[in-house]
Amino acid sequence: MATDIRTSELKEPVDVAEYLFRRLHQVGVRSVHGVPGDYNLVALDYIPKNGLKWVGNVNELNAGYAADGYARVKGIAAIVTTFGVGELSAVNALAGAYSEYVPVVHIVGCPSTAAQKDGLLLHHTLGNGDYSVFANMSRQISCAVSMLNDPYEAATLIDHAIQECYIKSRPVYISLPSDMVTKKIEGARLNAPLNLDFPTNDQDKENYVVDVVMKYLEAAKSPCIVVDACSIRHRALEEVHKLVATSGIPTFVAPMGKGAIDETLPNYGGVYAGDGSNEGVQNYVENSDLVLNIGAIKSDFNTAGFTYRMSQLKSIDFHSYGVYVRYSEYPGVRMNGVLRKVAEKLGKFNVTAPFPKPSNAIPAEEKQDDSGVISHAWLWPRLGQWLREDDVIITETGTSNFGIWETRFPKNVIAISQVLWGSIGYATAACQGAALAARETGKKRTILFTGDGSFQLTAQEVSTMIRNELDPIIFVLCNKGYTIERFIHGWKDAYNDVQEWDYKGIPAAFGCSPEKHQTYRVKSKKEIDDLFNDQTFSDSNKLRFVEIVMDWDDAPRALKSTAAASAKRNEG
Known part of the structure; x- marks a missing residue:
């Protein structure tokens, strides 16, 4: 009762x-x-x-x-x-x-x-x-x-x-x-809707931190900005974009920060990841007299094996839980408000030193190569020429994750990868969720790049895509196994091999009707060029599944250096 x-x-x-x-x-x-x-x-x-x-x-x-x-x-x-x-x-x-x-x-x-x-x-x-x-x-x-x-x-x-x-x-x-x-x-x-606002900073503390940051910025001759994942995760992108666009300060992204800023901005300089950085980036960032690190996650794969070399004496770190100016800590001062005020006070910065200007130009040595074999050095810049505004792109832990560092994005691209946790198989299943969310938000294209080994872990999720009538573009890099593992250890050992599948047969095997999917197998640069230039492929509303055949022993430059550092660290 x-x-x-x-x-x-x-x-x-x-x-x-x-x-x-x-x-x-x-x-x-x-x-x-x-x-x-x-x-x-x-x-x-x-x-x-x-x-x-x-x-x-x-x-x-x-x-x-x-x-x-x-x-x-x-x-x-x-x-x-x-x-x-x-x-x-x-x-x-x-x-x-x-x-x-x-x-x-x-x-x-x-x-x-x-x-x-x-x-x-x-x-x-x-x-x-x-x-x-x-x-x-x-x-x-x-x-x-x-x-x-x-x-x-x-x-x-x-x-x-x-x-x-x-x-x-x-x-x-x-x-x-x-x-x-x-x-x-x-x-x-x-x-009554839930209050989802971040706790506001104490204004006196925030203004003090802003003044300290401004003091060092006004004294700097060659500052730069490095944007990382926590600027995305902790919803500071509006403030970051205002600072980057307003100041004109040369701006770089860490690998986990890909997609955080508009890479078409004239002051975008490329990916900074220590020894795995885009050409010219490491030298510029590490020789800057002030580095603004926004939302940094300095993990091994995000720094190409801890090969970054930035002095804390020349760094200001912005986080969701506080701001660090050189060796001074300001806990409890969230980055959002600080970044907003710094952008307003700083205005346009007079940039004098030349900085890297990444593009999606094909490297000269790749242009001279007439073998036709699809290489990573050629693929990732070529991908950048094909991508469009508002694309959602997912890259798997391994070759794809490192290769995308060499791709300059159009505006408003959402980039998804799992650089820190690095669970292979993540990307294929994440693609299903991302494609569904993209449809709900009016984004037209969701694109997945994954290796054949990783794909085999979660291949069943293609079935869920079909069931929910999703139409992502799935690229499977067919190179006969776990390439990133080979570069760490076990170059030709059986544990890094996988059974070769008829990958493009997957949609049909999972019950997708012929009129609702398109499949391809490309083995040369010309075939990829033809595919990217084919509007019936690029603009289709069908699920598209592409096998890209690559050499088993090829990998992006950044992966090779990171794997070598990982192998050395594993030795103790």
Whole structure:
């Protein structure tokens, strides 16, 4: 009776699951990834009722990768798995999202609260009555964990988790027991949107930091800007763009920062990654008298094996959690406000020293090569000539990830890669989520570059693309195995080989009708030129699948140097 009285006191009673999915809709989610399981089935009924689309992935790992890709385009994503077996399959993908600051809401359908309280010996458990063990695992890769075991706390816990996910740009974990799905809670809260604004800086502190930054900028003769991934993840791109475009200061991107700025700007200078930098970039950046590092993640692959050489005495670092000016730390002063004010105060900077001007010109030695063999040195600049404004491009860990450093993008390109976590197979599944998000936001082309070895890990996700009538352009680099691993260790060893597949036969094998896909196999530079010049390929609304045949022992220059550094480090 007590429960009925409390329910009757609700102004606008809604079910817990309805509240959850309406909140997700309010923050921009339109599609929910995942795999059905008996503990989440009733909750899944609420997805279409609340304006959301159920994607339906082939497995939970792929669903996690896809949610990651979706979030990088839309700003936030959601995945639903089932208790134990389902959620653990997604853990690798969600750990990657945590590592790389990607906001994904992970909803886990769990056994009823009564079953958990009684410690029943249910399927999908460890058989020991411990129902908290899997949530505890996910606590290490979540910025918030909300256990919806009590209807009177559910709305607060849901709101908190989604806010934390968005503001901290990391995954959160929501446990939804099967008997909680239909419990009534106060829906009136839904009339007030969640506050997703970043906490504002203390203005006195912010103004002080701005003055300190301006002092060093005004004294600098040859400053430069290096933009990295956290400027994207922590939503500082508007401020970054204003600073870059207004000041005219030579600006470079780290590999994880590809796509962060408009690469058509006249002061864009290319990719800085230590020894793996674009031509002329390393020398310019490392000899600048002041480097503004914005959102830096100085991981091994993002720095070509820790080969960057920037003195902290000549650096100012901007982050979501603080600003570092040389050896002085200013914690709690978020970069967004500081960058905005610096751009306003600085205005146009008088740049006198010449700096690198990257282009998509084919290298001279490649022009002289008449073999016709597709090389990495030729492919990636040629790709840049074919890309268009607003493209979404995903590159897999390995040759593609390093090759794209040599591609200068048109405006508004979204670049997706997993440089830090580096889980092979990520890109194919992420492509599904990115293509879905691209369709929702009106972007026409989603393009995937992946190696044959990586593709084999998550190839089933092409089935999900077909099921959801997505039309990405998929390029598989066919070079007979794990090229990046070969360059690290095991040059000709069997563990770096893969079985050769009929890759372009995949769409048909997964049930895609002939009129809805196009397949190609290209083995020469001329064949790629012809393909890129073919409007029926470039403008098609069909799924396009391309095999690019390359030599097994070729790789981008930056990959070779990074792999050598990695091999040396592995030796101890």
